[in-house]
Amino acid sequence: MPSPSGLPEIPCPKCGRKDASAVLGDVCVFCRDEIQARANTIARRGALVATLLMAVYVWVRIPRGGASALPQIYGVIAVAATYIIMYRIISRVAFEAFK
Numbered sequence: 265m266p267s268p269s270g271l272p273e274i275p276c277p278k279c280g281r282k283d284a285s286a287v288l289g290d291v292c293v294f295c296r297d298e299i300q301a302r303a304n305t306i307a308r309r310g311a312l313v314a315t316l317l318m319a320v321y322v323w324v325r326i327p328r329g330g331a332s333a334l335p336q337i338y339g340v341i342a343v344a345a346t347y348i349i350m351y352r353i354i355s356r357v358a359f360e361a362f363k
């Protein structure tokens with residue numbers, strides 16, 4: 265059955281469901297949500313591991329007890345940034361891998 269726009273509905277390559285809003289070669293909305301949830305789970309775990317490694321690195325490498333607290337502040341920022349960046353990267357890579 266053609267979509268309201270007149271274009272033929274495209275079946276999802278993963279589940280075969282026909283979706284009017286689907287793009288040729290792309291998965292449907294339902295599969296996209298499922299894949300994104302799986303990718304986010306893996307991204308959370310991977311980002312946590314990377315963040316722990318970064319925290320250990322910061323703990324070992326940044327000198328403590330100096331006159332300025334700036335190195336510690338930058339270390340905390342680096343640890344937080346590691347989680348955010350790694351989460352986004354791993355989520356995207358996992359999503360593309362599962363698609």
Ligand SMILES: [Zn+2]
Pocket residue numbers: 276277278279280281291292293294295296
């Ligand atoms: Zn699908």
